[in-house]
Amino acid sequence: MSFKYLDHGADIGLEVTNDSLEGLFSEAGRALFSLMVDIEGIQRDESLELELSEQNLEDLLYEWLSELLSLSNLNGQVYGEFSKVTITEAVSGYGLEAVARGENIDPEKHELGTEVKAVTYQGLEINDTEDGWRCRFVVDV
């Protein structure tokens, strides 16, 4: 697991690290869903295609997580695996394509954690460090 929980005031902060930018986004998604259920136990029965574009990487990360949260709630599903993640850089900004895989939320099966109200911009950052990519974000629960 390449993410950890941070001390962040009233809500929950997360820090994610990965060698690649694509891996970072994938792990950030898993970190988000780890607050809701035990992600290792999620089946890959359902899939969801996402396509996003934003002007910078911070906004792309925010949009990625917000979109996952929103779709998870809309579909009553949780996602534990993100494949075919591609991030492209263009003159106008960044584009992201990915496939999320998961299953329907089942209180009988999953040990339920917390419902997340929103991903926030508070302390949100994404950096290319000497040790690889790192991002931090806080969710409102």
Place this chain on the structure above:
Amino acid sequence: MNERKYELNKIDEYTWEVPKTGNMRVSGRLFVDEDTARGLVDEARGGADWNALDQVINVASLPGIVKASIGLADIHPGYGFPIGGVAAFEKEKGVAVAGGVGFDINCGVRLMETPLTTNEVEKSKERIADALYETIPAGLGSEGEIDLSINEINHALTEGAQFSIDRGYGFESDREFVEETGKIEGAKPDHVSRRAKQRQFKQIGTLGSGNHYLEIQKVEEVYEPEAARAYGISEDQVVISIHTGSRALGHQIGQDYLKKLEEASKKYDLPIMEKELVSAPIDSPEGHKYLSAMRCGINCAFANRQALSGLARRSLKRSIGLKPRDIKTVYEVGHNTAKFERHEFEGKNEELLVHRKGSTRAFGPGRDELPEAYKEVGGPLLVGGTMGTSSYILRGSKKSMNETFGSGIHGAGRSMSRKKAKSKFWGEDVEKRLNKEGITVRTHSYPGLAEEAPGAYKDVDRVVSSAHRSGLTPAVAKLKPLMVVKG
């Protein structure tokens, strides 16, 4: 922000001025005790990148703010606005701020009274708790029993509490005792995204998770008999508290408009001091749209709490045969709203846009908006504690009208992060400890129970004591939980 000195002037034991410096258009006012004031200054001076004092100063720098940027006794860092923050803006020159309402639009508390005493429920506690747990949808992914179409959702967003009453959840008589009589005007569903509405299809009548709860409580102590009598509350009486908000619809409106108001801030050249402190002029197309969408969120929360009130009544009927009509609404009031209200300030009497982020409306005696029966004593504030700790009923006063645009505290305020809480408390242990204190718990999430452990919150008694002693919102009664249902 580095040039900020964070000096406070003491006005009295519970009032501190943040002097107007830099870009501030008004001063700040903190209604906190000395320890809290020192803590806020220490955090800001220590360079904490997320602290409430900087947020009070940022809010004071927004266009059209009048009188002061206010922090109440339960103040802690929020998103853009501090939680426990109040700010009022002129209609013509002022701004509407999404961060001044937050993601859980019109989150609030409904309090209902029963004809029962503590002894009468003692032997039926397990049965009642089971019925509540089975009847009240709560926790991640839970769905309500009302399945809506897009047209019906639109109806809920304009009708508020009445929408649920029409479907058999509660009674017409409830509405008199709900803020805005459970329906705020000026809600336009056209300004709410389809996604937000779709997310709400099955969420009317659901509790949610996190700090939301339904509690059966007893009135442990009455401090002001006259006000308690007006509210229909007496010692040892059993009451029901429901704490929740506008659910996914409100969350999605908050998310959608953050982006729209960021664009508006740039368009109208408004300061963006924090990414979540974006705004639009009140009198602009973007401002109008945000406010009318936000009002849909307000009505959605009214509909939700009304439906849950119906489900709570059903549970008590099923478990102990209590007649639904014998359970009466004492009051329902939100703590994340922005509303046009008339206030006197600096010799003027104007309609202002009052943002309350983690702050309860605290109208003093005589305000037209209050139910007839409460006009003489002032409106009730319902202050939520946490599992195992007390909740309180406070009331609005002349002082809250004069000093805080009729606003008061809303809860205890967290003192420990959820990560720390999880590692320090185990859900099962928390349950055992509460059981020992005579509190029956039903939860859908043990990790969630640990996060909401009472020790993770500031001492609610201390926060209420500040709010009471400051004279802003005198304490009327103390409520102690007997049963807790959590998501």
